Amino acid sequence: MYNHIKVTPNKNNVGAIIEAELSKFNNDIIEEVKDVLAEYGVVFFRNQRLDSETYIKFAKQFGPLAEYPMLKGLEGYSEITVVEKKPNEEIMFGEGWHTDSTYTKEPPRFTMLYSIKTPEKGKGNTMFASQYKSYETLDEKTKKKIENLKALFSADGPISKTRKNRVDEKGTGIDPKSLNAIHPIVRKNERNNKKSLYLSPGHAIKICDLDENESKTLMKRLMDHQVKDEFVYGFEWEPNCLALWSNYSVLHNPTNDFNAHRVMHRITVQ
Numbered sequence: 001m002y003n004h005i006k007v008t009p010n011k012n013n014v015g016a017i018i019e020a021e022l023s024k025f026n027n028d029i030i031e032e033v034k035d036v037l038a039e040y041g042v043v044f045f046r047n048q049r050l051d052s053e054t055y056i057k058f059a060k061q062f063g064p065l066a067e068y069p070m071l072k073g074l075e076g077y078s079e080i081t082v083v084e085k086k087p088n089e090e091i092m093f094g095e096g097w098h099t100d101s102t103y104t105k106e107p108p109r110f111t112m113l114y115s116i117k118t119p120e121k122g123k124g125n126t127m128f129a130s131q132y133k134s135y136e137t138l139d140e141k142t143k144k145k146i147e148n149l150k151a152l153f154s155a156d157g158p159i160s161k162t163r164k165n166r167v168d169e170k171g172t173g174i175d176p177k178s179l180n181a182i183h184p185i186v187r188k189n190e191r192n193n194k195k196s197l198y199l200s201p202g203h204a205i206k207i208c209d210l211d212e213n214e215s216k217t218l219m220k221r222l223m224d225h226q227v228k229d230e231f232v233y234g235f236e237w238e239p240n241c242l243a244l245w246s247n248y249s250v251l252h253n254p255t256n257d258f259n260a261h262r263v264m265h266r267i268t269v270q
């Protein structure tokens with residue numbers, strides 16, 4: 001089915017591994033990668049050789065780049081955010097299930113992480129939960145109920161405490177309480193019309209137009225459902241890997257189970 005890349009879906013079709021040399025990307029490769037991404041929600045590449053310039057060029061093939069409102073970028077490459085955990089730090093940036101920047105009016109469609117420094121293999125995995133699978137497996141009554149519901153998302157939601165170390169160091173000074181947005185909780189992929197559940201546990205405050213109790217109960221039920229084991233895949237990092245995901249189709253959660261320096265270069269696409 002794919003002529004320019006080799007694709008191996010993960011267990012339960014939660015993401016796929018792609019073999020391709022990204023430093024030599026061309027249109028054919030990009031179009032096929034976009035198809036695989038739309039199908040599985042997240043894709044992984046190992047053994048890459050991406051310098052920052054080529055990485056940015058590659059990322060631009062997916063849309064205009066977004067700047068992260070909470071942290072300043074890499075020196076000379078403001079489009080790249082350094083996501084790191086230093087030895088002896090306890091908190092890990094972005095720990096907990098979430099999808100990126102849902103508190104902005106137009107949350108970034110895609111996020112990619114390129115690994116620079118990683119702990120021993122098997123530690124610091126990033127977990128992904130397919131929200132295609134989570135939507136598909138809801139009962140029909142629930143699907144109908146949530147079809148037109150929207151939720152309020154805030155940068156001051158449960159995940160905000162994990163940003164503390166990095167914001168103290170190189171924050172932009174923006175008050176997280178000032179960043180809020182309302183979005184539908186069911187999304188449709190524009191490439192293949194697949195629907196997904198869009199409810200970031202790290203940022204969702206309430207479901208709009210429901211009373212407080214009903215909102216709480218429904219959020220709890222959906223949030224328990226959306227990270228069930230059968231929807232989850234954990235990617236084992238080593239240096240020079242790229243993970244690329246659609247924020248509308250998967251949740252992610254980095255595992256904080258190591259004491260070492262872990263450095264990722266992140267780019268988000270609008």
Ligand SMILES: [Fe+2]
Pocket residue numbers: 094098099100252
């Ligand atoms: Fe994240």
